[in-house]
Amino acid sequence: MSDTFNYEHLRASLVPLHASDVLSPDGQAYQRFYSLGALGGENVVRSWLGRLDVAGYEIVGQVWRPERPVATLILMHGFYDHMGLYRHVVEWALAQHFAVISCDLPGHGLSSGSRASIGDFAEYQTVLQRLLVEAEALGLPQPWHLCGQSTGGAIVVDHVLHRGADSPAQGQVILLSPLVRPRAWGWSKASYYLLRPFVSGINRRFTENSNAPAFLPFLLADPLQPKRLPTAWVGALARWIVHIENAPRSPRTPLIVQGESDMTVDWSHNLGVLNEKFSQPQILMLREARHHLANEVPELRARYFEFLNGRIQNPKLRL
Numbered sequence: 001m002s003d004t005f006n007y008e009h010l011r012a013s014l015v016p017l018h019a020s021d022v023l024s025p026d027g028q029a030y031q032r033f034y035s036l037g038a039l040g041g042e043n044v045v046r047s048w049l050g051r052l053d054v055a056g057y058e059i060v061g062q063v064w065r066p067e068r069p070v071a072t073l074i075l076m077h078g079f080y081d082h083m084g085l086y087r088h089v090v091e092w093a094l095a096q097h098f099a100v101i102s103c104d105l106p107g108h109g110l111s112s113g114s115r116a117s118i119g120d121f122a123e124y125q126t127v128l129q130r131l132l133v134e135a136e137a138l139g140l141p142q143p144w145h146l147c148g149q150s151t152g153g154a155i156v157v158d159h160v161l162h163r164g165a166d167s168p169a170q171g172q173v174i175l176l177s178p179l180v181r182p183r184a185w186g187w188s189k190a191s192y193y194l195l196r197p198f199v200s201g202i203n204r205r206f207t208e209n210s211n212a213p214a215f216l217p218f219l220l221a222d223p224l225q226p227k228r229l230p231t232a233w234v235g236a237l238a239r240w241i242v243h244i245e246n247a248p249r250s251p252r253t254p255l256i257v258q259g260e261s262d263m264t265v266d267w268s269h270n271l272g273v274l275n276e277k278f279s280q281p282q283i284l285m286l287r288e289a290r291h292h293l294a295n296e297v298p299e300l301r302a303r304y305f306e307f308l309n310g311r312i313q314n315p316k317l318r319l
Contacts, residue, residue, distance in 0.1 A: 005029035017050025034084030040094035060110035061103035069099040072140040076152030082109025116226035121240035143171030153178030161247040173254035180270040201228040209291040259289025
């Protein structure tokens with residue numbers, strides 16, 4: 001069977017996510033391409049893709065449901081990313097007997113929208129809120145744990161700081177290489193204001209952001225990878241940084257994993273902000289790790305999964 005898939009045909013064929021429809025041939029090819037189909041082994045009853053109509057976007061979501069889930073992981077991917085790159089995190093969650101629900105953000109992966117662009121980071125919050133509503137409609141079990149990498153971490157941080165006790169997701173908060181501001185932000189912001197009147201984006205520069213040697217070649221061959229950095233996204237980020245640095249404090253204690261070889265985010269500054277915004281966050285520093293922790297080498301993934309296992313609150317498995 002071929003592993004090629006037409007993402008436009010796939011999105012057009014999807015029914016609402018809560019209908020939990022069977023995978024089409026394109027859906028099956030998509031799961032094979034990203035090695036998503038057999039995650040969790042016999043523990044997973046099934047996984048499926050579906051559509052969410054959110055604020056003018058066709059958002060594509062995905063669910064993995066074990067036979068007897070004891071909690072739910074709500075997973076938010078990073079900038080330029082999509083659900084297909086997070087199989088290691090999904091597999092870890094399934095091993096904990098968690099259900100997993102995720103989606104591709106606007107302009108990313110299988111979802112609609114200008115590629116990698118956004119008008120305002122508030123749109124990401126609208127998508128997360130809808131994903132939480134969908135988790136409720138599907139009866140996914142509490143507690144709901146929030147997990148985000150990079151920009152996905154920024155989305156989770158924004159939600160937790162501004163929704164507080166009103167959030168239905170009162171489980172653990174897991175942040176992998178969380179974004180507050182990117183590395184060399186002063187230069188990036190100056191470049192944005194210089195370029196904004198003249199161009200709508202610049203060509204993306206693919207870099208080694210994992211120690212796994214096969215990861216960059218996979219990204220270069222990935223049909224869902226955006227090829228440009230839109231200036232609109234940089235402008236939205238600039239406004240969001242002000243918004244988040246003025247946010248109220250939270251009494252929650254997130255679990256943060258950060259690589260010291262991360263050349264994508266300004267992690268020293270970011271950890272300082274998160275230490276101020278949260279109550280004694282628990283932080284694991286990995287000296288060798290780069291930015292894309294979800295696709296780091298197995299030994300580094302094992303270290304941070306062990307860290308998470310020792311701290312996440314696992315309800316007793318239901319018999």
